[in-house]
Amino acid sequence: MRTIKSWFWPGVITTALLTALAGWFLAGPVDQKLTDEVNAALESQNPWASADVDGRDLILKGIAPSEEAQAAALKIAGETPGVRVVENDTTLLPLADPFSFVITKSDDGILLSGNVPYGDSRARILAAAESAMPGIEILDEMAVARGAPQGFFDLASFALAQAAQLTNGEVEIAGETYSISGTAANSADYEAINAALRLALPGNGKPGEVKLAAPASTSSN
Template structure:
């Protein structure tokens, strides 16, 4: 019986050590494989999100553009085979209430401020500004946020086109409210801006404060 004990305990200890070493060496590859699998699944529609895995526990990170996007990313993470627990360390983009977009035109150029939606919205607005006012320096101070109203891009494009008809001034979209102030570049632009404001505004826009001045040459006629 004594012989059996002297053989048994060293064998148990050796087996335990080998098992621990195997787990230690295999943990890294398993972690990396799960991380790669989840990140590949997220990349197609949730590029904002990233995952870190420790063992089989996953941490979701990033700044989600919407509550729906966050819920979708969490669903993908939780349904990935091999993941045991998902910790949500992701946050949401700040909500702008009201969501605003401001075009300020001066002798120094064009200043775009206020908010811009997540994604390629910034590039689209900058391209529209360059098209509406070619050759004019454009300064971008827009902050990414949630909460843009339906039809935001239509109303923002309208604001850029009307700003192009000013020598100086400001056009603001605040939620769905559209305001404009400044001096028209010439008599034709003055009439064009006013005529457009008498029609239904694009993007569900509602008229706000209108302080448009005719150019000095027009008012003297």
């Protein structure tokens, strides 16, 4: 028995150590492969999300633009072959209620503030502002949020076009309510702004407060 013990236990210990070392060396490549697979699957439709993998346990991270996007990313992560458990470490963008968008025009330029939806909406709004008011300095203080009403971009584009017809003032969208105040640049712009406000507003907009002043040479309606 002494002879058996003298070679048996060292052999068992050696085998266990080799097995542990093999697992340790292989874990890194396996983890990385699974991480790459999940992130590649997320990239096409959910670029806001990313994944870290430890063994076969996955941690999903990122700020989701909507509950639907969050659920879709979790589904992708959970259905990736090799993933055992998905820990949801994602959060949602803040919900703005009402979702607001404000254009302030002054001698210093244009200030865009309030909220902007996730995605390419910021770039689209900035491009529309530059097109409506070329050569005017534009300051972007918009914050990304959830809760944009249907037709938001159409109403925002309309607001930018009307802001271009002011010398100074403010145009605000709060939910679907559209308000404007300030001084028209000239009599033609004064008439054009008022005429547009008498029609149905784009993007399901609803008329709010209107405080529009005519230029000094024009009588008020």
